[in-house]
Amino acid sequence: MFPVAQGIVQEKVASALRDALSAAKDRGQLRMESWPTVTLDAPKRPEWGDLATTVAMALAASEQRAPYDIAQIIIDNLPAREELFERVEIARPGFLNMTVKPALWMEVLRDIERQGAAYGGADIGLGKRVLVEYVSANPTGPLHVGHGRGAAVGQALANMLKAIGYDAVSEYYINDAGRQMKLLGASVYARYRELLGRPVPFPEDGYHGGYITDVAERIRAAEGDRLAALPMADAEARCRELAYRELLSVIKHDLASFGMEFDSWFSEASLIEAGAIEQSFDDLKRRQFLFEEDGALWFRSSQFGDEKDRVVRKQDGECTYLASDIAYHRDKLQRGYDLLIDVWGADHHGYIPRMQAVMQAYGHPKDKLRVVLVQLVKLLRGGVEVKMSKRTGEFITMREVIDEVGADAAKFYFLMRDSTTHLEFDLDLAKQQSADNPVYYVQYAHARIASLWRVAAARGIACPPAADTDLSVLTDPDELGLIRKLSSYPEVLQAAALAFEPHRLTYYLQQLAALLHTFYNKHRIMPPAVDQESDEASTEELSPKQTAARLVLMRSVQQVLRNGLAVLGISAPEKM
Numbered sequence: 001m002f003p004v005a006q007g008i009v010q011e012k013v014a015s016a017l018r019d020a021l022s023a024a025k026d027r028g029q030l031r032m033e034s035w036p037t038v039t040l041d042a043p044k045r046p047e048w049g050d051l052a053t054t055v056a057m058a059l060a061a062s063e064q065r066a067p068y069d070i071a072q073i074i075i076d077n078l079p080a081r082e083e084l085f086e087r088v089e090i091a092r093p094g095f096l097n098m099t100v101k102p103a104l105w106m107e108v109l110r111d112i113e114r115q116g117a118a119y120g121g122a123d124i125g126l127g128k129r130v131l132v133e134y135v136s137a138n139p140t141g142p143l144h145v146g147h148g149r150g151a152a153v154g155q156a157l158a159n160m161l162k163a164i165g166y167d168a169v170s171e172y173y174i175n176d177a178g179r180q181m182k183l184l185g186a187s188v189y190a191r192y193r194e195l196l197g198r199p200v201p202f203p204e205d206g207y208h209g210g211y212i213t214d215v216a217e218r219i220r221a222a223e224g225d226r227l228a229a230l231p232m233a234d235a236e237a238r239c240r241e242l243a244y245r246e247l248l249s250v251i252k253h254d255l256a257s258f259g260m261e262f263d264s265w266f267s268e269a270s271l272i273e274a275g276a277i278e279q280s281f282d283d284l285k286r287r288q289f290l291f292e293e294d295g296a297l298w299f300r301s302s303q304f305g306d307e308k309d310r311v312v313r314k315q316d317g318e319c320t321y322l323a324s325d326i327a328y329h330r331d332k333l334q335r336g337y338d339l340l341i342d343v344w345g346a347d348h349h350g351y352i353p354r355m356q357a358v359m360q361a362y363g364h365p366k367d368k369l370r371v372v373l374v375q376l377v378k379l380l381r382g383g384v385e386v387k388m389s390k391r392t393g394e395f396i397t398m399r400e401v402i403d404e405v406g407a408d409a410a411k412f413y414f415l416m417r418d419s420t421t422h423l424e425f426d427l428d429l430a431k432q433q434s435a436d437n438p439v440y441y442v443q444y445a446h447a448r449i450a451s452l453w454r455v456a457a458a459r460g461i462a463c464p465p466a467a468d469t470d471l472s473v474l475t476d477p478d479e480l481g482l483i484r485k486l487s488s489y490p491e492v493l494q495a496a497a498l499a500f501e502p503h504r505l506t507y508y509l510q511q512l513a514a515l516l517h518t519f520y521n522k523h524r525i526m527p528p529a530v531d532q533e534s535d536e537a538s539t540e541e542l543s544p545k546q547t548a549a550r551l552v553l554m555r556s557v558q559q560v561l562r563n564g565l566a567v568l569g570i571s572a573p574e575k576m
Contacts, residue, residue, distance in 0.1 A: 006040070007487035008111045009104050013051055014038045016084055017096075020077040021055075029073050033062055042484070049087065049097035050484060056094035067094025105480060106471035108487045112556040113466040120493045120563050125165030131332055132158040134343035135255070136173040139248040140184045141209055143255070146345060148398035149423065150374045151260050152414035152569070153502060154343040157372065159567045160497035160505070169337075171264040173328060176244060177272050178321070183207060184247075185240025189227070191216035192239060196225055200232070209394055215243045254399045258407050259569050266331075268324055276327040277319055281312070283330065289361045299326070304357035304366070326358050329369065333362055339370065341500070346373045346420065372500045374419045380426045405430040408570045412439035415502045415568055433576070435517070438510055442561065443573055445513035449558040450574040452525055456551065461526055463551040473549050478519050482557060485512050489560050493567065502568060509564045516557050525550050 006014060017038045025032040036058040043052040056071035063070060071090045075081075078088065087099040112119045134154025137147050154170065161168040175181075187206035191213045193199050219227070219242050227235040255262075271277065281297070284290045289300045290312070297313035299322065312323040332340050340359075344351070348371075356366035379386040379396060389396045401410050409430040416438060417423050435441050456463060474480070489508065496504035524540045526547050542550075562572040 007490050008107050009100060009487050010040050010051065010491065012084065012104065012107075013098060013100065014040060016078055016080065017053060017055060017074065019079050020074045023077040023079070024073050027077070029077070030059070030063055030070065032059075042488070043095075043097055048091065049089070049099040051098045051100065053096045053098075054094070056090075056096060060094065068092060070094060071096050102475055102480060103472060105483045105487070106474065108483050109471060109552055109556045110466045112486060112559050113552075116559065117563060117566070119559060120489045120567075121163045121165070122490065122494055123165040124494065125161060125167070127165065127167050128338040129336060130158075130161055130166045130168045130339045130341060131171055131335070131337045132161070132168055132341045132343070133171045133173055133332075135260075136175065137251065138175045138180050139244055139251060140180055140207055141211055141247060143251055143398040144395050145377045145379060145398055145401055145425075146374070148258065148401060148410060149377050149414040149419070150343050150345065151255065151258060151398075152411045153372060153374055153419045155260055155569045156415055156502035156505070156567065157341060157343070157497075157500055159569060160493065160502060163567055164494050164497050166339075169263045170261075171266055172262045174248065174265060174267045174269075176248075176267055177269040178324065181240055181244065182236070184243055185236040185238075187212050188216050188219065188239040188243045189232070189236045192219055192227060195220050196228055198228060211247075212243075215246055218246070219243070254397075254402070257399065258402055259411070266328070268328070271324065271327050271331065276331060277323050280327040280330045281323075284326070284361060287361060299354075299357070299361075301354045301357035301361075304353075304360040306353040306357050310354055322354065325355065329355065329358055330362060333359075333364065333368075340368060341370050341372060343372045343374060346375045349373060370500065372419060375422045377414070377423045377425050380424055381428055383426075386427065401425075401427070408443065409437075409439045411568065411570055412442070412506060415506050418501060418503050438506070439570070440576070441517070442506075442509045442513045442565070443571070444576050445516045446558055446561045446565070446572045447574060447576040448516070448520060449554050449561075452551070452554055456526060459526070459529060461547065461551075463555060464548055466552045466556075469548045469552050470545050471549050471552065473543070473546050474553060476523070478515075478523065479550070479553060482512075482515050482519060482553060485515055486556055486560050489564070493564075505564055505568060509561065509568075512557065512561060512564075516561075523550070525554060 021030065021032060021035070024030040036055050038053060038055050040051045040053050043049050056074060057067040059065075059070050060067040068090060071094045074096065075088050075090070078085070081088065084100055084104060085098055086101055089097045091097055115121075132154055134157075135143070135147055135151050137143055143151075158168040158170045183203055183206050186203040187208075190200055190202045190206065195213075195216055216239075219239060222242075223238075227238055230238070281290060284299065289303070291298050291300065295315040296311050298309045299312050300309055302309050310322055311320055312326065313319050329340065342355075352371045355371070356369055359366050359368045379401070386396065388394060389400060398410075404427060405413075413425050413430055414423070429437055430439070431437075433440055433444075453463070474483070492504060492508045496502055524542050527542045565572045
């Protein structure tokens with residue numbers, strides 16, 4: 001069980017509840033044979049209070065008492081009850097609903113200012129090393145829109161884990177060996193020969209995309225007809241090498257345009273050249289997890305819960321994809337990572353048990369490898385599904401989506417839904433500058449606050465530090481609602497990271513932006529300029545203290561928006 005990262009208010013309340021339980025135990029009112037985890041949630045209805053806990057119900061069975069009675073004992077033992085709480089009530093069967101003093105919420109704003117960009121982070125990872133592998137597309141063509149979603153998810157996972165104290169490393173596994181690379185070389189060579197007017201049979205299962213012809217044209221321009229004079233095997237090998245270099249360069253360039261930087265690029269070919277596959281076979285043989293049958297070599301994956309054993313080397317001596325994956329993940333383990341995370345397309349779901357079997361065969365728990373599945377993306381334009389590229393008449397590439405809607409919008413949309421569910425991506429909506437466009441709505445919230453500082457600077461209005469500001473004037477329900485939302489950010493970030501679910505963070509940012517926009521449209525932040533009419537809907541009269549306090553509040557909202565967007569790899573613009 002991980003410790004729960006909480007905001008400063010939640011931590012003080014949780015600490016008070018733990019002290020109450022300890023006092024009740026010391027007084028013999030509760031046995032407390034096992035200590036429960038004190039969790040806090042927002043009540044379903046605002047009038048019920050700020051925070052609620054089910055700790056009394058969690059203790060009912062072990063204490064053999066009614067949860068209502070346990071809740072009353074907790075209340076009676078709460079330390080500094082009058083200082084912390086406006087109201088503490090019991091709702092049957094034993095919910096504790098708590099309304100904290102407004103002054104306590106002001107600590108949230110001071111805490112955000114103290115921590116700045118670090119606000120929301122935690123140390124629960126304790127520096128444990130995590131390898132996050134994602135995208136890892138074959139370098140046989142450009143990245144498609146599904147790869148874009150996997151890239152956004154992988155980057156967000158690595159960033160979230162770093163934020164809560166893990167040493168997370170991102171890696172791209174280059175599948176630059178095996179049958180698919182041979183097909184790439186053969187396909188490009190066939191197109192090259194066509195361009196020379198001396199065609200050869202196109203390979204069965206070859207790559208037919210127009211980009212293959214484009215690559216072949218550039219090879220012809222560079223090599224002339226020299227390759228046609230070589231033995232076919234040599235010519236195909238040369239085409240494979242040249243095509244691989246070009247296509248990998250395109251992939252790296254497109255990922256860079258998407259704001260993706262990998263800590264490591266790991267080559268499958270280097271694995272083979274180092275003899276790692278045979279070494280992994282020898283290792284598994286020593287552990288008695290490989291056996292020969294019908295001329296093939298098999299991995300005893302069924303011994304670890306897989307539905308059947310798997311071939312790693314076929315009768316003809318060719319190794320399967322599984323063989324390379326075993327060697328690669330063995331290499332990951334040897335590099336000393338505490339946790340391996342792979343981001344895969346959802347069509348690889350059946351591959352999970354056999355790879356978790358590999359973990360167990362090497363003496364690790366199966367959960368040493370965690371797989372995050374990414375479902376397909378359906379692109380829409382005007383409510384109609386878009387299946388083909390306008391430019392090529394083929395599949396839509398990740399680069400085309402980025403070019404059309406921008407990297408930020410693409411990333412936010414890819415992260416808006418649970419990665420295990422299908423995603424409908426409305427290209428027209430993603431370009432709109434309106435409240436209907438979620439990424440614009442969130443980024444505009446940040447930019448809207450940034451505009452405040454420009455106006456304040458022009459009018460000579462200073463925003464003092466929170467520590468030097470009287471924040472007790474922030475008593476309006478809308479002000480307190482914003483502060484409560486800010487206080488929940490650390491818990492949201494931790495929960496999203498540990499569940500490998502970055503969509504929780506996009507949802508939170510949309511909620512925070514909605515509260516900000518509502519507040520901004522309803523309330524004054526600064527008094528109107530003396531020499532001009534105000535066009536604001538609000539007719540509030542603001543004192544200098546209120547102005548200063550609200551500016552501190554706005555600065556805190558902007559900081560949390562910026563922090564959340566940064567974790568997702570999305571920019572926080574100053575102007576829009």
